[in-house]
Amino acid sequence: MITKLHELLTTYTPSEAAAGRFAAAAAILNDATVEHRTTDLRTTRWLITELADVIDPATGQTEADVVLATLQGSTHPRVKAAYEAMNGDGIDISDPQAQLLIDVLAMAANWPAGLADKIKAAGVQKRSHCETAGLPPTDAAECQAHWEAGEAVEAGTVAYTTGQTLLALNATAGQGEQLTLRRTMTGEVSGITVIGPTATLVGNSTTLTGPAKALLDSVLAAIATYEESV
Numbered sequence: 001m002i003t004k005l006h007e008l009l010t011t012y013t014p015s016e017a018a019a020g021r022f023a024a025a026a027a028i029l030n031d032a033t034v035e036h037r038t039t040d041l042r043t044t045r046w047l048i049t050e051l052a053d054v055i056d057p058a059t060g061q062t063e064a065d066v067v068l069a070t071l072q073g074s075t076h077p078r079v080k081a082a083y084e085a086m087n088g089d090g091i092d093i094s095d096p097q098a099q100l101l102i103d104v105l106a107m108a109a110n111w112p113a114g115l116a117d118k119i120k121a122a123g124v125q126k127r128s129h130c131e132t133a134g135l136p137p138t139d140a141a142e143c144q145a146h147w148e149a150g151e152a153v154e155a156g157t158v159a160y161t162t163g164q165t166l167l168a169l170n171a172t173a174g175q176g177e178q179l180t181l182r183r184t185m186t187g188e189v190s191g192i193t194v195i196g197p198t199a200t201l202v203g204n205s206t207t208l209t210g211p212a213k214a215l216l217d218s219v220l221a222a223i224a225t226y227e228e229s230v
Helices: 004-012 014-018 022-030 044-050 063-073 077-086 096-109 115-121 140-155 210-229
Strands: 034-037 054-056 124-127 164-170 178-183 189-195 200-204
Touching: 004 014, 004 022, 004 140, 014 022, 022 140, 044 063, 044 077, 054 063, 063 077, 063 096, 063 115, 077 096, 096 115, 115 124
Parallel strands: none
Antiparallel strands: 034 124, 164 178, 178 189, 189 200
16 A cells, blocks of 8 residues: 555655665655645734733833834835734735735844744744645654555565455354455455355455445445545
């Protein structure tokens, strides 16, 4: 089965993985380089709540005070419009123009170091490929294991034990009815054994007919759907 990590390696680090440089591949997948935008509208109330760190203990001035003083004191049309919008529905600070304006204001008003980045991060965050895919950080050993397993599956060389049981179901408790799926040496799921109260049926999707074939086909379809979703 092809895993999400193998897909990440194939997409973002094919050269590193193919060359066996799995530490480099892991570093790329763990590096926060993928932009994620949060388009929530931010208001002056949000500023006051989120930028509450005190800058000057003597006066109690907070980060929000610095930003609001800059916005209120500006005569620039775009800054005035942004301030008016923040007093209303709010503005989307993930917008590239808003991100640029924050930098301009920070430089012009000499904001404390890091304040502009703190505001911008509420609109645009950097995440790793692993985090974006819903995976924890990875390492060289894990990358190597998933890469080699995935390549074996794609090449059709993955080895399985003949007759390996993939699924065993008791159809009716207490009556001895059982369904067993078997995997072939090439990894294809094709065998089925149905043990009922009075008889045993063995076959595959080619040799079976009627209800038994329908049962096998439906189970194989369910497995395929599950493997595609993982």
